[in-house]
Structure formats: C-alpha cells, structure tokens
Amino acid sequence: xxxxxxxxxxxxxxxxxxxxxxxxxxxxxxxxxxxxxxxxxxxxxxxxxxxxxxxxxxxxxxxxxxxxxxxxxxxxxxxxxxxxxxxxxxxxxxxxxxxxxxxxxxxxxxxxxxxxxxxxxxxxxxxxxxxxxxxxxxxxxxxxxxxxxxxxxxxxxxxxxxxxxxxxxxxxxxxxxxxxxxxxxxxxxxxxxxxxxxxxxxxxxxxxxxxxxxxx
Amino acid sequence: xxxxxxxxxxxxxxxxxxxxxxxxxxxxxxxxxxxxxxxxxxxxxxxxxxxxxxxxxxxxxxxxxxxxxxxxxxxxxxxxxxxxxxxxxxxxxxxxxxxxxxxxxxxxxxxxxxxxxxxxxxxxxxxxxxxxxxxxxxxxxxxxxxxxxxxxxxxxxxxxxxxxxxxxxxxxxxxxxxxxxxxxxxxxxxxxxxxxxxxxxxxxxxxxxxxxxxxx
DNA sequence: AAACTATCGATAAGAGGTTATCGATAAAGA
DNA sequence: TCTTTATCGATAACCTCTTATCGATAGTTT
Numbered sequence: 001x002x003x004x005x006x007x008x009x010x011x012x013x014x015x016x017x018x019x020x021x022x023x024x025x026x027x028x029x030x031x032x033x034x035x036x037x038x039x040x041x042x043x044x045x046x047x048x049x050x051x052x053x054x055x056x057x058x059x060x061x062x063x064x065x066x067x068x069x070x071x072x073x074x075x076x077x078x079x080x081x082x083x084x085x086x087x088x089x090x091x092x093x094x095x096x097x098x099x100x101x102x103x104x105x106x107x108x109x110x111x112x113x114x115x116x117x118x119x120x121x122x123x124x125x126x127x128x129x130x131x132x133x134x135x136x137x138x139x140x141x142x143x144x145x146x147x148x149x150x151x152x153x154x155x156x157x158x159x160x161x162x163x164x165x166x167x168x169x170x171x172x173x174x175x176x177x178x179x180x181x182x183x184x185x186x187x188x189x190x191x192x193x194x195x196x197x198x199x200x201x202x203x204x205x206x207x208x209x210x211x212x213x214x215x216x
Numbered sequence: 217x218x219x220x221x222x223x224x225x226x227x228x229x230x231x232x233x234x235x236x237x238x239x240x241x242x243x244x245x246x247x248x249x250x251x252x253x254x255x256x257x258x259x260x261x262x263x264x265x266x267x268x269x270x271x272x273x274x275x276x277x278x279x280x281x282x283x284x285x286x287x288x289x290x291x292x293x294x295x296x297x298x299x300x301x302x303x304x305x306x307x308x309x310x311x312x313x314x315x316x317x318x319x320x321x322x323x324x325x326x327x328x329x330x331x332x333x334x335x336x337x338x339x340x341x342x343x344x345x346x347x348x349x350x351x352x353x354x355x356x357x358x359x360x361x362x363x364x365x366x367x368x369x370x371x372x373x374x375x376x377x378x379x380x381x382x383x384x385x386x387x388x389x390x391x392x393x394x395x396x397x398x399x400x401x402x403x404x405x406x407x408x409x410x411x412x413x414x415x416x417x418x419x420x421x422x423x424x425x426x427x428x429x430x431x432x
Numbered sequence: 433a434a435a436c437t438a439t440c441g442a443t444a445a446g447a448g449g450t451t452a453t454c455g456a457t458a459a460a461g462a
Numbered sequence: 463t464c465t466t467t468a469t470c471g472a473t474a475a476c477c478t479c480t481t482a483t484c485g486a487t488a489g490t491t492t
Contacts, residue, residue, distance in 0.1 A: 100316025209298030
C-alpha cells in the first residue's frame, strides 16, 4: 500500500502550500492584514475554489467579505508543514549537487537546517563547503545517534544509493530526501521523498517536443 | 486553460517514464533481450497494470508470454521524450544551485546538454565552472538567436526570476526549466516546468511530522 | 495435437482531485 | 433598518488517474 495521501490530506494541496506561504509572507512584510482567495488566485494563477480548499487543510477559517488574516494564515501553514521550528538534517554525498544544496540558503525559510555533510572521499573529508563541515561517512552513525538527527539528504551517486540508504535507516534516520534517480527500498515507517529531476526534465522535453511538432 | 496533460498523455505516466528508462538501460547493458511487466513491477515496486499503461503511451506493444523487447522499448521511450538527440540549453544564474547543475553529468543521458552559463556578476563572468564558460548576461539574447537554443534553465534569485524570464522569452527561448520558487508569467506557447524543491520539502516535513506524532 | 500458462491489451470499476454552483454570512451603503 | 455585495464553506458534478477483471494470444508442456 503506497502512501498516496498525507494522512488524509491531498498531496497536491500540500505541495501547493509553500506557494501560498511565499506569497503570504510577502504580503505580511508589506503590512497587509487580510487577504481574500480572489487576490491569492490572481497572484498565483489558480482557481479561487482550489485556493480555499488548499488553505482549508490547515484548519484556518476565513470571514465573509474580509478573507483570511494574513499572519494567522502564515502561522497555520507553517504549523501544518512542521516549519515553525527548523529541523536539523545531514547531507550525504558532497559532490556537485550536494555542494549546491549546502550552499542554498532557501531551506532555512522552510524549516530545514543542514548541519553538516558526509562523504567517504578522503580528499573531501575535513574540508568546508559553504561554511559547512564535510565529515567522514564512518562517523555518520554515531553523530546521528548523538545529535538525534532525523532527516538525511541523499546526494550520492546512484549506484551507492541503496547501500547508503540502508546505513541511514540503521543509524536512525527517519526521513530521506532522495536526490538520486534510484528507487529506494526502506521499511514502511521511513519517509522517503524523491526529487527526481529526470521526471521534471521528462515533462519539459516531451512538452517542448510536442509543442515544436504542432507548429510545423 | 492550464496544461494538464501533455497532449492527451497522463502527466504522471510521463513522469514515470525515466524510471523505466533507467531500469531498461541497465537490463539492456546486461544483455537482456526481453522483459515482462511482472519483472519491471518487481524492480520498481509498481503495479503491473500501471506499468503496462505507462509503457503503452510510447506506442510500444508487447507479446504475450514474452513481454517487451528491451532495446525497442528503450528506443520508444527515448523517442517519446525527445531524448534521442540531445538538446542544447543555456543556464542563467551561476550561483550555488546553478553551479551544481553545470556539474551534474546525469543530464547528458537525458538528452540535455548545458552549453554555457550566464550571469551579470562581473566577478563570475569569464570564469569557468565545471568546464563550462560563464558568459555575460548581456550577450544572452544574441547567443540564443545565433545558436538557436530553445531551453533556458532558470537558477537566479527569486526576485529576478520574472525579469529574466521576460528576457528569455524575448530572446526566443521556448522552454524554461524553473529552479526558482517564483511563479512565472509567460505567453501560452512557452513551456514552463517548475522544479519547486519547496513542494518536495513540504511533503517530506509534513509526512515526517505526522509520522512522529502518530508514534507518541 | 491438445492442454496449459504467462503475459498482454481492453474494458470496467474505483479513488482522488478539481471545478462549478449555491446558500450563508458579514461588512458596506442606502 | 434594509438592501446590496464580496466572500466563504459545503455540496455536487466532473475529470483524471489508478486498480481490478477478463478474454485473447503465443509460447511451453504433455
């Protein structure tokens, strides 16, 4: 039984929440008190009904003729996503992709703090990338246990993905953000989120291909 | 009318095609002639019916009791996705994420060749990142026209996203792979594919949060 | 040659998500 | 105070995608 819903909440809605959050934070910064679905709809190009449905999953209620209270809504989304407090994460694989993730500061706003990176390449161990330490993969297990880190970011080469995953699970990692193209096998209690850039690229290129075809 | 389907093909199916492709290329390398849905299903953890439906969109037909011809299937998927010939792309924004994309060699297998990067930071212009030139953003328009590049990869800071997008469209870019969190406005003929790491992170953290809650 | 079996493809049933509609409500204006 | 209007929330219709079922087919075995 694959996890199709996040405990009853439509996954597409959950995936849209960060979109709203970004807009709402901007509005809050601009001093807006309240916002209506109509306004959100116009800014993000989505139907008003969908906006209402999406926001409803956070448990927030709006007032007729007024809309939603912006600060309240920001808070509700952050709470729903578990982004009120930042959570620590370990990154495994300090290759080019891993390095980028270490340097990307956008995760901070989304409740994620990458504490350190791990690699088994002696040339990388001991160095610093974007001000984050690269540690020996050998000490991963110990550090996960000592620091109670729950999130692992997987950015190793595909052929090593399953092996590293197994070690992560054994160490106590509870959620894996998988940047490799590999399909991971994990116990049912472990949360795996695949990024799958190739899927994104697939839709891009097939749409472009058809678009070009239809023009000739 | 938003683009919900790629000309009648289910988007989820298109997004799964790279998964199959990866497996099939491995099988082909191992010398397998034929493969059944049952085998694919076991390797990737998906229902046999779905595998059959997904593969069907490429137009390929299998034979009872045998399955599909591996090389034929690989070819069909590559053709469907437009990955038979690699397409050139320009990357805009040579920050940490952009640099990573320049260094990621997995795109080659997926029909994408990043030719060069563009930035407006004088400190970056003229340098090389992962053996790719970083050029002045000023010359972007000219080079797109001269080289007939159709794909632009957007990896600039969010606040510059729309402005750069407009310039891309004006230059003749037909498809934009958007790594920023911004919601882009483009003419209907332009293909935009959003990567939205924050959406992925949102499902990860909300699932993890609920998972942890349910255990206490 | 006939029976058996793995597999496909098509059709149908079922979920999950999206979009449309409509009454209820609260603010604003007459 | 009454009417008007913007907005929400709920219900229902619709659409897309997934999953189940079943007959057809091509190999294999007897």
